[in-house]
Amino acid sequence: MGFGGLLACRNTQANMTVVEPGMASREGTAAERVASILPNLYAAASAPGRWPAAFAGIVNLLDGSSGLMFSHQATPELHGLWVPHNLQPDWLQRYAEHYHAHDIWMQMGEAHGVFFPGNVLIGDDLLPRRAFLDSIFYREFLRPQDIHDLCGGILHDGSEAGIPRIHVAVYRSLSRPVFGEADKAMMRALIPHLRETTRISFRLAEMEQRLSVMEAAADTIAPALVLADDAGRIVFINRAARRLLDARDGLWLESGRLQAAAPAQRIALEKMVKSGSPLESVLRISRPSKKPGYWVMRMALPTIKEQPMDARRPSAALTIHDPTAIENLNVEDFAAAHELSRAESRLLVALLTHSTLPKAAAHLDVSVNTVRTQLRGILEKTGAQRQIELIRMLMAWPRKRT
Secondary structure, eight states, X not given: OOHHHHHHHHHSOTTOOOOOTTHHHHHHHHHHHHHHHHHHHHHHHHOGGGHHHHHHHHHHHTTOSEEEEEESSSOGXXXXXXXXXXXXXXXHHHHHHTGGGGOHHHHHHHHTTOOOTTOEEEHHHHSXXXXXXXXXXXXXXIGGGTOOEEEEEEEEESOSTTOOEEEEEEEEOTTSOOOOHHHHHHHHHHXXXXXXXXXXXXXXXXXXXXXXXXXXXXXXXXXXXXXXXXXXXXXXXXXXXXXXXXXXXXXXXXTTEEEESSHHHHHHHHHHHHOOOSSOEEEEEOOTTOSOOEEEEEEEOOOOOOSSOOTTSOOEEEEEEOGGGOXXXXXXXXXXXXXXXXXXXXXXXXXXXOOSHHHHHHHHTSOHHHHHHHHHHHHHHHOOSSHHHHHHXXXXXXXXXX
């Protein structure tokens, strides 16, 4: 099939071929042979380390001597998918540095627009054999590596967000016959599976990258952060929370659930974690060390409409604040930004350590009415509606630079 045939295929039906005698039986055989390598192929989609073995099976299936599956825009350095088989170690480097400019296969394919998803082609589809053998690309680059023919498939063209342009190529040495229609039929049987497995591979890599970024961001948050599902099971803990819970000073993790030392607080904590209320709530947890108790604040996470619901999805975020670790809190900057008076700033610090107004008043040696008036002033200036919201605003304020 020449260029006219390829272009006609594109204008009618990409996978349409002329049925030759015996073609149907060969297609059936191809499907059976393809089925034998599918477990390895789909395993590689979620385990990139298994791509070399899976691709070796594809090369063997097509009786190739070597091969390459590669993403054009995404190089290996940019976490692209590059899977070579039986190619010399410096092959890719030499190609990138010099011979890509002489790649007559790519040049002819681009010129005639045959690189569209699902298409399959062999060397003779791209240019006459004589022209190929006379090219610099063949004489200086391919022939020394005993590459004399190509059977390729187009998996993706870069139009799908997050998935680069991906081609697969199987090569044959001089000792083997050139690729023909039966080989193209085999590659056609492979293409749907290669398209799907490479799509899965890139989608999983994208999700893993996002998860890594979010976890790294969560680890930089100063307050301890814990995420829980609807059943009260803890599904994520950042670094600060891990340190706090490992200390077991009133709070710890046991069998995937938060535990408190005081029985009444343990019950209240479990109720808080499982609560489906969209409102914020707060709980003070006493500590056996006699240090001021932790502030545990619960914030409901946005619900996501999906059917069926995934019970593993976090439904609540809990931040745990240690009032004794207020040295990094930038109270001065928070107070200045909200134009708080010196007395209001002192009350703000006292409220972190003393959970009630009477205790804060006793600590500051002023009347309860005085601190109540000051608190109203703070709420008005900051826009907070309640004491819990005020504390959360302060905890979320950028920390002092160390």
